[in-house]
Amino acid sequence: MRTIKHFMPTKVVFGRKTIHRIGEEIESLGLSTEKVAVICGKSAVSNGYVEIIKKHINGKVEVFDIVEPEPTVEVALRVIEEVKKFSPELLIAVGGGSPLDVAKVVSVMLTNEGELSEFIGVPEAFKKPGVPLVAVPTTSGSGSEVTPYAVLTDRRRFKKAPLISRYLYPVLAIDDPELTVTMSPIVTTNTGVDALTHAVEAFVSKRATEISKLYSGKAIELIGRFLPRSYGNPRDIEARENMMLASLLGGMAIADAGAGLVHTMAHVLGVMYRVPHGLANGVFLVPVLEFYGLSAKEEIEEIGRLMGFEGDVYRVLEKLREFLSFLGIPKSLKEVGLTESDIPDFVNLVMEKKFLMGNLPRIPTERDVREMLKKNL
Numbered sequence: 001m002r003t004i005k006h007f008m009p010t011k012v013v014f015g016r017k018t019i020h021r022i023g024e025e026i027e028s029l030g031l032s033t034e035k036v037a038v039i040c041g042k043s044a045v046s047n048g049y050v051e052i053i054k055k056h057i058n059g060k061v062e063v064f065d066i067v068e069p070e071p072t073v074e075v076a077l078r079v080i081e082e083v084k085k086f087s088p089e090l091l092i093a094v095g096g097g098s099p100l101d102v103a104k105v106v107s108v109m110l111t112n113e114g115e116l117s118e119f120i121g122v123p124e125a126f127k128k129p130g131v132p133l134v135a136v137p138t139t140s141g142s143g144s145e146v147t148p149y150a151v152l153t154d155r156r157r158f159k160k161a162p163l164i165s166r167y168l169y170p171v172l173a174i175d176d177p178e179l180t181v182t183m184s185p186i187v188t189t190n191t192g193v194d195a196l197t198h199a200v201e202a203f204v205s206k207r208a209t210e211i212s213k214l215y216s217g218k219a220i221e222l223i224g225r226f227l228p229r230s231y232g233n234p235r236d237i238e239a240r241e242n243m244m245l246a247s248l249l250g251g252m253a254i255a256d257a258g259a260g261l262v263h264t265m266a267h268v269l270g271v272m273y274r275v276p277h278g279l280a281n282g283v284f285l286v287p288v289l290e291f292y293g294l295s296a297k298e299e300i301e302e303i304g305r306l307m308g309f310e311g312d313v314y315r316v317l318e319k320l321r322e323f324l325s326f327l328g329i330p331k332s333l334k335e336v337g338l339t340e341s342d343i344p345d346f347v348n349l350v351m352e353k354k355f356l357m358g359n360l361p362r363i364p365t366e367r368d369v370r371e372m373l374k375k376n377l
């Protein structure tokens with residue numbers, strides 16, 4: 001058996017109504033709540049979640065509801081600047097992956113010297129832990145509450161800007177599935193498919209371990225059963241609860257085993273055509289697994305069994321395509337904006353991300369990527 005490394009410093013409190021325990025959980029960790037910055041988007045305020053949190057915090061709370069979806073480096077810099085003026089002792093991020101990731105960046109940029117650009121893609125640049133961060137997800141997708149990653153968009157350089165550091169783990173995650181019932185069917189699909197992609201990519205990763213596979217395998221099984229139910233009826237709380245668990249497990253799995261080529265392709269698509277992250281993963285999930293093909297035969301067939309699709313690799317992929325189509329994921333890349341003339345640029349941007357390739361069951365050449373795009377246009 002290979003060497004196993006597992007690191008997960010975040011205290012997770014999972015379950016219905018746990019949002020009402022946020023005050024006591026923060027206290028149990030010995031954290032100060034004298035000055036608390038809440039970082040979120042507008043919907044966390046309009047859905048009343050910020051108000052609930054404020055009720056459970058004794059100290060001074062200031063709300064920074066200025067995070068936008070698929071946040072850019074500029075958005076993050078603005079939030080850092082605003083929050084800095086308040087000099088909080090604790091941060092609480094409320095929302096989907098976007099506010100959580102921005103709050104992670106704020107947390108470390110309040111304590112580490114230097115420009116944000118110096119930290120992008122450079123784990124060694126972080127010298128100090130950030131201001132403690134509590135993550136309160138309101139979607140079931142990114143699993144960001146338990147990962148050492150934060151992803152921003154760099155529009156100027158036409159790239160995603162990932163930050164990776166053990167200091168990006170929140171100290172506490174409050175996973176209350178009741179906060180996810182406000183997601184629309186479209187957001188449910190996009191975030192749920194992101195969680196599925198995390199689980200699948202971690203499952204087939206060359207860095208997968210006996211521990212990470214427990215998380216990713218269970219997440220795949222739960223998503224197969226409960227994502228179509230959450231999509232069909234947003235108020236199905238049992239389905240929402242299981243999807244939130246799947247998202248959490250998916251996050252823990254990529255924290256150990258890493259993401260893969262689906263995320264690489266999705267990041268390029270996201271930057272080039274402003275396609276939401278989960279949707280972009282959804283359109284590449286089957287094409288990439290098809291490319292892995294027999295190189296990941298056992299894993300893909302196991303994924304099929306976990307999702308209730310019996311059969312060989314090809315049958316599993318056919319069923320997975322139907323599953324995604326039911327959820328409203330487009331079948332062709334054209335539908336999300338890709339044109340034939342953009343393919344060369346797209347291929348170049350994918351091939352620049354060589355650092356990820358070691359995780360993959362089959363490493364693509366430039367030609368492979370081009371063929372994959374053409375075949376699925």
Ligand SMILES: [Fe+2]
Nearest residue numbers: 142194198277
């Ligand atoms: Fe993702």
